[in-house]
Amino acid sequence: MPVTFAGIHYDDTEGGTEAVVLLHGVTLDRRMWEAQVEHLARTHRCLAVDRRGHGLSAPLREGWDPMVDLAEVLDDAEVERCHLVGMSLGGFDAVAAAGRIPERVRSLVLVDAWMPIEAMGSWSAPFALARERGADVARRAWLADPLFAPARELPAVASRIEEIVGANDLSTFTGPPARGPGRAVVEAAARITAPTLVVVGDRDLPEFVETARWLAATVPGAREHPLAVVPGAGHMLPMERPDALNALLDGWLDIAHR
Numbered sequence: 001m002p003v004t005f006a007g008i009h010y011d012d013t014e015g016g017t018e019a020v021v022l023l024h025g026v027t028l029d030r031r032m033w034e035a036q037v038e039h040l041a042r043t044h045r046c047l048a049v050d051r052r053g054h055g056l057s058a059p060l061r062e063g064w065d066p067m068v069d070l071a072e073v074l075d076d077a078e079v080e081r082c083h084l085v086g087m088s089l090g091g092f093d094a095v096a097a098a099g100r101i102p103e104r105v106r107s108l109v110l111v112d113a114w115m116p117i118e119a120m121g122s123w124s125a126p127f128a129l130a131r132e133r134g135a136d137v138a139r140r141a142w143l144a145d146p147l148f149a150p151a152r153e154l155p156a157v158a159s160r161i162e163e164i165v166g167a168n169d170l171s172t173f174t175g176p177p178a179r180g181p182g183r184a185v186v187e188a189a190a191r192i193t194a195p196t197l198v199v200v201g202d203r204d205l206p207e208f209v210e211t212a213r214w215l216a217a218t219v220p221g222a223r224e225h226p227l228a229v230v231p232g233a234g235h236m237l238p239m240e241r242p243d244a245l246n247a248l249l250d251g252w253l254d255i256a257h258r
Helices: 031-041 066-077 090-099 125-133 134-144 145-151 157-167 180-188 206-218 240-255
Strands: 002-005 008-012 021-025 045-049 082-087 104-109 196-201 228-230
Touching: 002 066, 002 104, 008 031, 021 031, 021 066, 021 090, 021 145, 031 045, 031 082, 031 090, 031 240, 045 066, 066 090, 082 090, 082 240, 090 104, 090 180, 125 134, 134 157, 145 157, 196 206, 196 240, 228 240
Parallel strands: 021 045, 021 082, 082 104, 104 196, 196 228
Antiparallel strands: 002 008, 008 045
């Protein structure tokens, strides 16, 4: 069931006893999780959320806070605690949520997560291109980025990514920034005790593989669980290797439920 509350859109499957909340990457939207929602909805309630400025959610505004938006979605859906699954920027948001609203987080799954650590270097180029030459030029360059190279080898996946990114106005690259310094989230990672599974594709960019290793070693809740490396998968792992991720999620949700 599609729902929009306080400007934030989410799709809610409504069934199941435990909630899984899925957070997408930058310039994408809830549709990147279609294979996971279809699979997990057999046993869990799934909420696939459009981050502000993405999909069907409201545009960015001054002083916006993604954690306030997420908490309002959970309140509206009457979800007290959830399993948070975040990919790339959604992984950053999942870590931020575990630091800011830990009482709402049952467990974390961080897939090819982005974190503002030294290994990531600078990701300012897409932002500058969008500001200086406009969204159309920046979108073409973004879709041609090595980040999406493995996904481009899969025609159906590449077409879907182009459709989703094509609908995004890239305001995340040009609009007002979210509240809350990124460094605080890095520091919060070292205090997260919620059970955490870190997943990365072995064909993702080296900086994302290094970030996955950093998260697996830094997050206390991740240290008891081995880093899951998915062979043949790049950055868009949920779309490139959906069966592999679905199997990992099945096993993880069984463990986290105990």
